[in-house]
Amino acid sequence: MQTTETARPTCADGDGVRRAALAARDAAFDGRFVYSVRSTGIYCRPSCPARAARPENVAFHATPAEAEAAGFRACKRCRPNAASRDARRAALVARACRLIDAAETVPALDALARDAGLSPFHFHRVFKAVAGVTPRAYAEARRADRVAEGLRQAGSVTEALYAAGYGAASRFYADAPQRLGMAPAAYRKGGAGETIRFAVGPCSLGAILVAATARGVCAILLGDDPDALLRDLEDRFPHAALTGGDPGFEAVVAQVVGLVEAPGTAFDLPLDIGGTAFQQKVWAALQKIPAGTTASYAEIARAVGVPAAVRAVARACGANALAVAIPCHRVVRADGGLSGYRWGIARKRDLLAREGVAR
Numbered sequence: 001m002q003t004t005e006t007a008r009p010t011c012a013d014g015d016g017v018r019r020a021a022l023a024a025r026d027a028a029f030d031g032r033f034v035y036s037v038r039s040t041g042i043y044c045r046p047s048c049p050a051r052a053a054r055p056e057n058v059a060f061h062a063t064p065a066e067a068e069a070a071g072f073r074a075c076k077r078c079r080p081n082a083a084s085r086d087a088r089r090a091a092l093v094a095r096a097c098r099l100i101d102a103a104e105t106v107p108a109l110d111a112l113a114r115d116a117g118l119s120p121f122h123f124h125r126v127f128k129a130v131a132g133v134t135p136r137a138y139a140e141a142r143r144a145d146r147v148a149e150g151l152r153q154a155g156s157v158t159e160a161l162y163a164a165g166y167g168a169a170s171r172f173y174a175d176a177p178q179r180l181g182m183a184p185a186a187y188r189k190g191g192a193g194e195t196i197r198f199a200v201g202p203c204s205l206g207a208i209l210v211a212a213t214a215r216g217v218c219a220i221l222l223g224d225d226p227d228a229l230l231r232d233l234e235d236r237f238p239h240a241a242l243t244g245g246d247p248g249f250e251a252v253v254a255q256v257v258g259l260v261e262a263p264g265t266a267f268d269l270p271l272d273i274g275g276t277a278f279q280q281k282v283w284a285a286l287q288k289i290p291a292g293t294t295a296s297y298a299e300i301a302r303a304v305g306v307p308a309a310v311r312a313v314a315r316a317c318g319a320n321a322l323a324v325a326i327p328c329h330r331v332v333r334a335d336g337g338l339s340g341y342r343w344g345i346a347r348k349r350d351l352l353a354r355e356g357v358a359r
Helices: 015-024 064-069 085-102 109-116 120-131 135-151 157-163 169-180 184-188 226-236 247-261 277-286 297-303 310-318 345-354
Strands: 034-037 042-044 058-061 195-203 206-212 217-223 241-244
Touching: 015 058, 034 064, 042 064, 058 064, 085 109, 085 120, 085 135, 109 120, 109 135, 120 135, 135 277, 195 217, 195 226, 195 247, 206 226, 206 247, 217 226, 217 247, 277 297, 277 310, 297 310
Parallel strands: 195 241
Antiparallel strands: 034 042, 034 058, 195 206, 206 217
């Protein structure tokens, strides 16, 4: 999944860039500038489908107000002085999310679509394109979040489940290990009753912490301070039984360290991933990036079926707690440059170099 995208220029690069955007009717430039046509007295968005004007009649303006001050009126077809299509869709989905968050039970798709003024089919498509998940998946994730919050305060697990809007506990229990990383009762007690084996040691990238539950490796953390890595693990599960690795666990640690030293090698240990449904989709896509190649955030967004969710993909990469095993270091900007990495840009560059990717 080698990236083939190039950096998208901005309007600061000059009229040549603006004219190229205008010729391509590139909607990505909507909101960055408008253009006016002297022969018609109208100004438009770059994406306006109107017939192309003669270049000598075209002028560029930073804002609609600037174009109107110059005596031009807004195009009735592309409405350049109104919110962009993407902004309108984002506002629509934000309102739907607020309705879901405020509801005691999950609103029906028909009701959400009716509030948005769209058909259920179209609303479903718009919501998934903007949010990265379906309305149902978003609602289930929010209910699970409320359970996670309630488990720390409620008198019982059942009380927390019903307070979060679950009509029956069975559905939540079925997904609990995936959503919480452990059984609800253990999560409510801050990991009490859960045993997490861990080891902290050196590697060529600094300090490394490897931790695992009975289900698999749950954390691979990199850093400069071993104590800070251990505090990170303790903060996640303040009441779990954290135990030093036994001789059997040393083999797990050795395989993880071997992966860090040679990130292109095979890694077949089970993982206890957790995360939301969307994060899991992103992390699964990351695991499909071949060693020695990179992919852009936009490519990952397309791979998980939500091309507009580039920022959500970036956030999911940042939430990854399994360094190298889930290779978020292989995700780069559209221009091939290195962007943020939870464990530092220098480590990201080093890992890519070990796979033969020069940056």
